[in-house]
Amino acid sequence: MNAGDTLALLPLLLIAGTAAVVMLAIAIRRSHALTAILTLAGLAATFASVLAIAPLVPRQVTPLLLIDRYALFYIGLITASSAAVAILSFQYLESHAAQREELYLLLLLATLGCAVLAASVHFVSFILGLEILSVSLYAMVAYFSDREHSLEAGIKYLILASVSAAFLLFGAALIYADTGTLAFSPVRELSLGGSRMAFVVTGIALTVTGIGFKLGVVPFHLWTPDVYEGSPSPVTAFVATASKTAVIALLVRYLSSGAMRSPPVFYVFSVMAIASMFAGNLLALRQTNVKRILAYSSIAHFGYILVAFLAGSAIAAAAVGFYLVAYTVTLLAAFGIVGVLSGPERDAGSLEQYRGLFWRRPVIAGIFTAALFSLAGIPATMGFLGKFYVLTSAAAASAWALMIVLVITSVAGLFYYLRIVVALYSAPPEHVGEHPGLARASALVLGALAILLILFGVYPAPLLDLIRSTLVLIG
Amino acid sequence: MTLIFLIGILLVGGILAAVSARWSPVLPRLISLAAIGVDLVLAVRIWAGRPSAAVSPWYDEVDWNWIPGFGVHIHLAVDGLSLLMVLLTFFLGIISVLTSWTEIQQKVGFFHFNLMWVLAGIASVFVAFDLFLFYFAWELMLVPMYFLIVIWGHERRVYAGMKFFLFTQCSGLLMLIAILALYLLHHQATGVYTFEYSELLGTSLASRVELLIMFGFFAAFAVKLPIVPLHTWLPDAHTEAPTAGSVILAGLLLKTGGYGLIRFVVPLFPRATHAFTPVALTLAVIGIVYGATMAFSQSDLKRLVAYTSVSHLGFVLLGIFSWNTLALQGAIMTMICHGLSTGALFVLVGGLQERIHTRDLDRMGGLWSAAPRMGAAALFFSLASLGLPGMGDFVGEFLVLLGAYRVSVVLTVVASLGILASTFYALRLMQRAFFGPNTSNWRLPDLTPREGLMVGAMIAGLLWLGLYPQPVLNTSAPAIVNLQREARIPVAELRR
Numbered sequence: 001m002n003a004g005d006t007l008a009l010l011p012l013l014l015i016a017g018t019a020a021v022v023m024l025a026i027a028i029r030r031s032h033a034l035t036a037i038l039t040l041a042g043l044a045a046t047f048a049s050v051l052a053i054a055p056l057v058p059r060q061v062t063p064l065l066l067i068d069r070y071a072l073f074y075i076g077l078i079t080a081s082s083a084a085v086a087i088l089s090f091q092y093l094e095s096h097a098a099q100r101e102e103l104y105l106l107l108l109l110a111t112l113g114c115a116v117l118a119a120s121v122h123f124v125s126f127i128l129g130l131e132i133l134s135v136s137l138y139a140m141v142a143y144f145s146d147r148e149h150s151l152e153a154g155i156k157y158l159i160l161a162s163v164s165a166a167f168l169l170f171g172a173a174l175i176y177a178d179t180g181t182l183a184f185s186p187v188r189e190l191s192l193g194g195s196r197m198a199f200v201v202t203g204i205a206l207t208v209t210g211i212g213f214k215l216g217v218v219p220f221h222l223w224t225p226d227v228y229e230g231s232p233s234p235v236t237a238f239v240a241t242a243s244k245t246a247v248i249a250l251l252v253r254y255l256s257s258g259a260m261r262s263p264p265v266f267y268v269f270s271v272m273a274i275a276s277m278f279a280g281n282l283l284a285l286r287q288t289n290v291k292r293i294l295a296y297s298s299i300a301h302f303g304y305i306l307v308a309f310l311a312g313s314a315i316a317a318a319a320v321g322f323y324l325v326a327y328t329v330t331l332l333a334a335f336g337i338v339g340v341l342s343g344p345e346r347d348a349g350s351l352e353q354y355r356g357l358f359w360r361r362p363v364i365a366g367i368f369t370a371a372l373f374s375l376a377g378i379p380a381t382m383g384f385l386g387k388f389y390v391l392t393s394a395a396a397a398s399a400w401a402l403m404i405v406l407v408i409t410s411v412a413g414l415f416y417y418l419r420i421v422v423a424l425y426s427a428p429p430e431h432v433g434e435h436p437g438l439a440r441a442s443a444l445v446l447g448a449l450a451i452l453l454i455l456f457g458v459y460p461a462p463l464l465d466l467i468r469s470t471l472v473l474i475g
Numbered sequence: 476m477t478l479i480f481l482i483g484i485l486l487v488g489g490i491l492a493a494v495s496a497r498w499s500p501v502l503p504r505l506i507s508l509a510a511i512g513v514d515l516v517l518a519v520r521i522w523a524g525r526p527s528a529a530v531s532p533w534y535d536e537v538d539w540n541w542i543p544g545f546g547v548h549i550h551l552a553v554d555g556l557s558l559l560m561v562l563l564t565f566f567l568g569i570i571s572v573l574t575s576w577t578e579i580q581q582k583v584g585f586f587h588f589n590l591m592w593v594l595a596g597i598a599s600v601f602v603a604f605d606l607f608l609f610y611f612a613w614e615l616m617l618v619p620m621y622f623l624i625v626i627w628g629h630e631r632r633v634y635a636g637m638k639f640f641l642f643t644q645c646s647g648l649l650m651l652i653a654i655l656a657l658y659l660l661h662h663q664a665t666g667v668y669t670f671e672y673s674e675l676l677g678t679s680l681a682s683r684v685e686l687l688i689m690f691g692f693f694a695a696f697a698v699k700l701p702i703v704p705l706h707t708w709l710p711d712a713h714t715e716a717p718t719a720g721s722v723i724l725a726g727l728l729l730k731t732g733g734y735g736l737i738r739f740v741v742p743l744f745p746r747a748t749h750a751f752t753p754v755a756l757t758l759a760v761i762g763i764v765y766g767a768t769m770a771f772s773q774s775d776l777k778r779l780v781a782y783t784s785v786s787h788l789g790f791v792l793l794g795i796f797s798w799n800t801l802a803l804q805g806a807i808m809t810m811i812c813h814g815l816s817t818g819a820l821f822v823l824v825g826g827l828q829e830r831i832h833t834r835d836l837d838r839m840g841g842l843w844s845a846a847p848r849m850g851a852a853a854l855f856f857s858l859a860s861l862g863l864p865g866m867g868d869f870v871g872e873f874l875v876l877l878g879a880y881r882v883s884v885v886l887t888v889v890a891s892l893g894i895l896a897s898t899f900y901a902l903r904l905m906q907r908a909f910f911g912p913n914t915s916n917w918r919l920p921d922l923t924p925r926e927g928l929m930v931g932a933m934i935a936g937l938l939w940l941g942l943y944p945q946p947v948l949n950t951s952a953p954a955i956v957n958l959q960r961e962a963r964i965p966v967a968e969l970r971r
Contacts, residue, residue: 359582379614388651392545395655407648414644415637418621422633425626464544 008059008067010049011075012115018042019108026101035101036090039108043083050076063183064125065116073321073470074118074249078242081328082111084445085242088336089234091439095344096144103143103235110136110238114246123172123182126250130168130210133243134161140235141227147346153230160223164213171206174199184254201264204255208268211254214247217306218275221299225287228295233339233347236291240298240335241328248305248324252317269310273402276303277409284416289349293416294334297375300413301327307406308390311397314471319389321467326382326456330374333449337368340442354420356428364438365424367450374453376417377410381457477517478537478551478602481561482595484510489591496584503587507572510591514598515565522558522950532957534558541608546668550605555954556807559947560601560734563814566936567726568594571719573929574822578718578829579627586627589619593723600731606654606670609739610647613695613731617643620720620728627717635708635715642708646698653691657743660684676742676961682750689744689751696740699732700788703762710769713781714834718825721777725784725821726814733791733810741798742961748796755796756879760886762789763893770900776827776834779904780820783860786893787813787868793890794875798962802878803955804948809871811947812940816859816868819933823853826926827908830919836904841913846921850909852930859937861901862894867940 006013022038025031050072058068065071086107093100113133120126138161142154172182178199179186187204212220228236255265280300287293305327308319341348341357341364348354358365374383387410394403438446456463488510492503525534533552541547553561571590579586596616603609617640625636654670661678662668669675680688698705709729713721741748748755766786773779787809794806826849827842828834843850859866862873872894880887922930940947 373618378618379611384614391651392655392659395652395659403652407645407652411641411645411648414641418637418640422625422636425622426633459541461542461544464542468544 004056004059005061007053008057008061009065010053011046011072011079012065012112012119014042014046014049015079015108015112015115018046019105019112022101022105022108026105030101032090032093032100035104036086039086039104040083042108043079043086043111046079047076047083050079060121064122065119066121067119069470070253071119071249073467074245075115077325077328078111078114078118078245081242081245081332082107082114082238084332084336084449085234085238087441087445088237088332088339089232091442092232092234092339092342094439095342098144098146103140106136106140106143107238110140111242114242117246118249120250121184121253123176123184126254127165127168127172129246129250130165130214133246134165137161137235137239137243140238141231143232143235147230149226149230151230153227156223157227160213160220164210164220167206168210171203171208171210174203174206178203187254201262204265205268207254208265211247211251212272215244215251215302216295216299217272217302218279218299219272221276221279224299225292225295228298229289229291229347229349233291233335233342237332237335237339240294240331244298244302245324245328248302248309248320252309252320266310269306270402273303273306273310274405276300276306277405278303281409281413281416285412287416288351290338290351290354290420291335291347291349293420294331294338297413297416298331300409301375303409304387304390304406307399307402308393310402311393311399313393313396315396316393317471318464318467319386319393321470322389322460322464323386325463325467326374326386329449329452329456330371330381330383333367333446333453334371334375336442336446336449337364337371340364340438340446351420351423352429354423355426356424358425359428364446367446369421369424370450370453372417372420374457376414379457380454382453382460383457385457385460476537477521477535478553481514481517481602482551482599484514485591485595485598489588489595492591493584493588496582496587500580500583503584504572504576507587507591508569511565511568511572511594515562515569518558518561518565521553522562525555525558525950532953541605545607545670547607547670548605549608550671551599551602551608552604553602554957555950555952556734556737556958557601557954559807559811559950560730561598563730563811564594564598564601564727566932567722567814567818570726570818570822570929570933571722573925574722574825575717575719576925578825582626586623589622590719590723592616593619593623594727597723597727597731601734604672606658606672606675606739608670609672610651610654613650614644614647616728616731617647620723623720623723624712624716628715628720629717630715631711632715635711638708639712642698642705643695646694646705649691650695651691653688656684656688656691660688672739678743680744682746685744685747686750689740689747692735692740692743693751696732696735700729700736700792701732701762701785702758702792703765703785703789706762706766706785709785710778710781713784713821714775714777718821718828721781721821721825722818725781726818729784729788730810730814733788733795733806736792736795737803737806737958741795742958745962748798748962752796752798752882756793756883756886759789759792759796760889760893762786762792763890764789764896767893767896767900771896771903774836776824776836776839776904776908777821778834779836779900780817780824783820783897783900784813784817786897787817787860787872789893790872790875790890793879793886797875797879797882798959799878799881800952800955800959801874802882803958804951805871805874805876805878807871807951807955808867808874808940808944808947812859812867812871812937815933815936815940816856816866819856819930819937820853820860822926822929822933823849823856826922827919831917836907838915839908839917840911840915841909842917842919843909844913845917845919848922848927852922852934853909854905855934856937857901857905859941861897865938865941867937867944870941870944 113129116129138158216224284296308316374381377387492506495502536552539549541549599612770782791806794802862869
């Protein structure tokens with residue numbers, strides 16, 4: 001490994017280094033503000049390094065990691081969302097007496113895992129990244145272990161993640177048995193026929209189990225609502241955005257070009273996409289807890305992303321990228337608001353707590369409305385352009401059945417988003433519990449997210465160009 | 476450039492109105508009035524200053540790059556058809572601000588914000604010539620309208636708002652798929668990614684594909700217009716919306732459907748339209764008769780007026796799919812006059828509800844003696860609605876029937892029966908509400924000067940359109956000629 005390699009790895013090294021520094025700082029002196037500042041400084045440095053090394057890539061660093069513009073784009077996105085989560089956590093943790101500082105440590109480690117996934121071109125780095133991410137998330141999900149649903153969520157996540165990791169390992173072993181290498185390239189260049197195709201296809205199917213679990217797509221979605229509900233809101237935001245972004249980034253690299261042309265793989269993903277769109281949107285209809293609604297909606301949204309992924313062209317990879325950015329911004333805003341409205345004992349889940357919010361906290365309700373409309377795909381938000389892009393790529397691939405399912409299910413989806421919107425704008429109840437105030441840092445993040453949501457919803461050209469420029473080598 | 480200002484003034488005015496409510500509840504009303512007033516003046520100036528000879532099809536045009544990666548432009552343009560619709564939008568915009576002057580007392584700022592933004596959306600729909608922008612505006616006008624219904628509406632507002640939103644959104648997404656399909660097929664044929672209307676015209680499509688894509692567009696416009704099996708959102712939304720919402724829904728939102736059919740469906744898909752014409756004409760006639768019959772049997776005054784819209788817009792559909800000059804002139808005329816007469820009826824019903832707190836026809840009666848000026852106004856607009864000569868609606872419907880006669884005699888005859896039926900519901904409205912004994916002993920103030928002004932302006936408009944419609948016909952004529960040329964089917968081919 002020479003200096004150039006080290007430079008290329010700078011973002012990963014910086015995250016890891018920040019984690020070490022934060023750990024030492026906690027050991028020396030417990031200070032919530034200091035920990036948060038160190039974390040943010042580390043993440044900011046990481047983000048800066050991403051921008052700085054962009055001209056030097058692509059660079060293959062060891063067989064495990066490929067740092068190219070594609071990886072850097074996703075590392076940047078993950079870092080930014082992780083920073084937003086850190087800021088939103090600050091206010092959230094301030095109102096909780098329990099130990100606060102360790103959450104930042106776990107957050108940094110999880111971010112590291114995500115970043116490794118985004119740059120991974122090899123099963124070893126895939127599994128390492130996934131495990132770093134998962135182990136941090138176990139602790140983060142059950143961080144407030146004295147709350148109801150918290151341990152349930154943690155254990156559910158732990159058991160299911162371990163099982164899916166086992167499937168993943170077995171799948172990797174099968175692929176290795178056939179191809180003799182742990183790199184992704186044979187899978188990417190998979191040619192049909194060959195005597196032992198069955199091994200590779202079975203291997204891919206098993207690895208898809210691991211990936212599908214992290215994405216929470218049907219039939220691996222069972223953990224989603226419970227974990228979303230049981231985790232503290234900032235952690236939910238991280239689970240919903242950064243961890244899924246990383247896995248999608250990996251999935252596109254792993255399967256998009258070669259293996260998807262193999263009919264069994266294609267059909268498996270089609271079924272997963274269709275089932276996710278239906279299950280997510282229909283199951284959300286009967287929920288009354290906002291966090292659970294957003295959980296089911298995320299199942300549906302990853303169904304939409306899979307539609308673009310299935311279309312499998314250059315335009316589709318760009319659509320996936322754009323959709324992920326839109327989804328990340330939207331969900332960070334949504335869960336940020338859930339966090340801001342949460343009291344010390346429990347999160348603001350029930351729809352009742354949102355009744356009449358607009359007349360009491362117009363700005364927060366306005367941002368929440370924008371986020372919900374973005375999820376529903378209404379114009380002037382990023383979500384609309386994301387959906388538009390997904391539909392375009394599906395149409396370009398003549399995937400009419402998938403498009404029709406997308407349209408039908410997203411109309412059903414509209415129904416539950418509008419239910420929340422109606423609650424926000426209906427007359428406030430007689431007795432209103434005091435909502436906690438809004439810290440300046442959280443206000444800043446929420447404001448920035450709202451501006452991005454609208455700005456890129458109305459003028460997406462710069463973001464589109466950026467995403468397209470990262471795809472040169474992906475194909 | 477004026478077009479950008481037209482939209483921008485509304486958008487900015489909406490924000491100012493929302494903010495200004497902090498200081499005074501009158502301020503948002505004044506700001507809205509001023510903003511829409513300026514827009515109306517600007518639009519009239521375009522109208523007055525339009526060149527008499529056809530230099531370009533557009534009287535005013537803006538074309539900016541928006542999302543180059545997709546070939547999306549901000550292309551706003553206005554021809555005679557668009558201009559008439561825009562004028563109607565601003566006129567009814569002023570009416571809807573005035574009519575909510577005393578009705579809306581809660582959250583005045585946010586109300587006017589939504590009002591202005593829905594008008595901005597509607598105006599953009601009428602002037603957008605990039606299909607992406609068109610869809611953008613099409614969906615965007617939904618959201619403020621939805622808020623107008625669910626926040627300031629009547630008893631079942633949440634149900635009505637949801638139904639309205641789901642119907643329009645579902646059909647809108649079908650249109651989005653159709654737009655995308657057209658966009659990609661055009662790219663396959665020419666190698667150019669564009670949503671530009673004039674370039675997508677004449678894209679060569681296989682006939683089955685053309686029919687499918689046309690259905691996508693048709694679905695969206697059919698829900699808005701509405702065409703009969705897809706109309707069920709309309710009575711609910713119109714009834715539950717606040718008065719200004721009903722005026723905008725009936726006067727403008729429905730017109731976007733008619734406008735879309737004229738501007739997009741027929742010119743983009745002439746052959747598919749041709750094949751589909753018999754079905755569309757039949758649906759139109761069914762709508763005319765069904766709407767009139769349903770209106771006759773309503774006891775809720777607002778619902779009654781809502782169903783008359785179904786009937787009147789049936790004439791619009793009949794005119795559009797007859798696709799000859801007379802019928803198109805009639806369709807456009809009917810759209811404008813229906814906006815005025817039905818808008819006015821909603822204003823009167825709203826004023827009545829504000830006074831007696833009911834819309835139930837059975838509880839009314841004898842109101843003429845209590846409020847003679849209001850009664851006279853209602854009589855005028857009822858007569859306009861039933862198509863009395865001398866008022867605008869008559870001109871529109873007469874032209875439609877004249878044009879449709881050349882396409883199908885049988886359907887025209889049945890459609891004329893619809894006019895007969897409209898006599899029943901209009902007279903029933905008058906008899907039940909205003910004539911007869913005043914059994915409930917209603918005592919109510921007559922029209923206020925503000926209401927008098929609105930009603931007077933609308934009466935003047937309808938009389939002008941009824942007695943001297945030529946300026947309007949002259950304005951739409953060049954646009955119709957262009958559209959017929961773009962559609963590339965000779966009128967003769969449509970006769971059978």
